[in-house]
Amino acid sequence: MKYGYDKKLLKSLSVGPFLGQVKLREKMIAEADDSIPTSIYNANILAKKLHPNVQYAVIEAIEEHADAKSFKLVPDKEKGTEELAYFRAGQYVSIALDIGEARLNKPYTIRSCPKDALNGSYTVTVKRNAKGFASDYILDNWQVGTKVKLSGPLGEFYHQELRDAKQVVALAGGSGITPFYSMAAAIADGTEDFTLTILYGSRTKASILLEDELDAVVKAAGGKVKVVHVLSEEEAEGCEKGFITAELIKKYAPEGDYSVYLCGPKAMYAFAKTELPKLGLKDRRIRKELPGEYGDPTGDAAYPKEAAGKEFALTVLIRGKEMTLSCRADQTLLDALEKAGVRAPSHCRSGECGWCHSRLVSGDVYIPEDTDGRRAADKKFGWVHPCCSYPLSDVTIDVPVIE
Numbered sequence: 415m416k417y418g419y420d421k422k423l424l425k426s427l428s429v430g431p432f433l434g435q436v437k438l439r440e441k442m443i444a445e446a447d448d449s450i451p452t453s454i455y456n457a458n459i460l461a462k463k464l465h466p467n468v469q470y471a472v473i474e475a476i477e478e479h480a481d482a483k484s485f486k487l488v489p490d491k492e493k494g495t496e497e498l499a500y501f502r503a504g505q506y507v508s509i510a511l512d513i514g515e516a517r518l519n520k521p522y523t524i525r526s527c528p529k530d531a532l533n534g535s536y537t538v539t540v541k542r543n544a545k546g547f548a549s550d551y552i553l554d555n556w557q558v559g560t561k562v563k564l565s566g567p568l569g570e571f572y573h574q575e576l577r578d579a580k581q582v583v584a585l586a587g588g589s590g591i592t593p594f595y596s597m598a599a600a601i602a603d604g605t606e607d608f609t610l611t612i613l614y615g616s617r618t619k620a621s622i623l624l625e626d627e628l629d630a631v632v633k634a635a636g637g638k639v640k641v642v643h644v645l646s647e648e649e650a651e652g653c654e655k656g657f658i659t660a661e662l663i664k665k666y667a668p669e670g671d672y673s674v675y676l677c678g679p680k681a682m683y684a685f686a687k688t689e690l691p692k693l694g695l696k697d698r699r700i701r702k703e704l705p706g707e708y709g710d711p712t713g714d715a716a717y718p719k720e721a722a723g724k725e726f727a728l729t730v731l732i733r734g735k736e737m738t739l740s741c742r743a744d745q746t747l748l749d750a751l752e753k754a755g756v757r758a759p760s761h762c763r764s765g766e767c768g769w770c771h772s773r774l775v776s777g778d779v780y781i782p783e784d785t786d787g788r789r790a791a792d793k794k795f796g797w798v799h800p801c802c803s804y805p806l807s808d809v810t811i812d813v814p815v816i817e
């Protein structure tokens with residue numbers, strides 16, 4: 415084959431240094447230590463810093479609200495955590511809890527702003543909840559000095575410039591205000607660059623969570639953050655009365671393109687299902703934070719009614735052991751495991767993160783459509799998410815664990 419390059423140029427190059435390379439390499443290999451090199455790439459160091467599997471923290475301060483408390487967490491250096499990982503405003507951490515016999519993990523939004531992590535702290539705000547087994551435990555037991563084991567920051571509920579509009583309308587209910595507080599604070603300090611209009615639903619004026627803190631952040635954000643309180647049970651000056659309807663969203667939505675973010679109690683998601691389509695937005699403009707545990711599914715139209723009220727045997731293969739427990743029809747497989755003292759993997763408890771991903775060896779389960787975040791391959795090869803799978807028969811699952 416003929417190449418059309420200038421050979422004179424090559425001739426002028428000295429090949430001597432190249433010829434010596436083989437000998438040099440052989441010499442270096444002969445002189446090298448027998449041990450395997452242990453260098454770590456900077457990218458791996460950074461990845462570990464940003465996405466630690468586990469972080470240890472200790473409670474430094476507690477702030478009381480009407481029916482909630484805010485806990486300031488700082489690194490527990492005695493346990494080896496030198497700093498808390500940076501996060502995006504809106505993310506959560508999964509907190510490990512031992513409550514009596516139960517061993518569980520619960521997701522809580524990091525309510526503080528990302529810059530606070532750089533200064534060494536996270537704040538989580540926990541609200542009392544009638545069915546809140548874990549929340550009540552935290553509110554009644556955590557004190558200054560309590561040690562806490564938590565995951566790295568998790569979740570996709572944050573502003574993503576490539577996907578979201580520059581203007582966001584946030585629909586919040588109850589403790590669902592926490593990710594929006596973090597976003598608002600991040601806008602106020604310049605970490606995030608979008609405008610945020612929060613429509614915040616509460617029952618009464620007295621039950622508004624973080625009202626003063628929100629007022630302060632609105633003032634600091636120089637017009638980029640606005641909060642409208644919507645009260646369902648009373649009239650109050652400066653507040654809207656009723657629920658967050660499509661009409662109300664249109665009243666406060668900015669001109670032009672905007673995204674809608676939603677975070678609140680389960681009833682709010684059901685209500686939004688009928689209201690949000692009336693806005694005529696593209697699907698990608700509507701983002702929902704994890705709704706949390708699905709609760710009793712036996713009233714669902716798709717639920718096979720013959721299973722309601724029954725109790726089934728749940729056989730579990732985990733960490734090389736096999737055990738059989740019982741699981742009620744209205745109870746998730748994950749809940750049955752945790753209440754029996756088995757620490758099973760979980761983070762979001764909403765069917766989304768995939769962390770609890772387990773193989774259904776035998777039996778049938780009911781998975782509510784709204785919580786079925788499995789990939790097509792998972793469905794095909796019989797994998798389920800125990801956090802949102804309910805037994806319809808005796809069931810056997812194999813739970814892989816990454817410690």
Ligand code: FES
Pocket residue numbers: 759760761762763764765766767768769770771799800801802
């Ligand atoms: S805990 Fe996230 S999918 Fe089950």
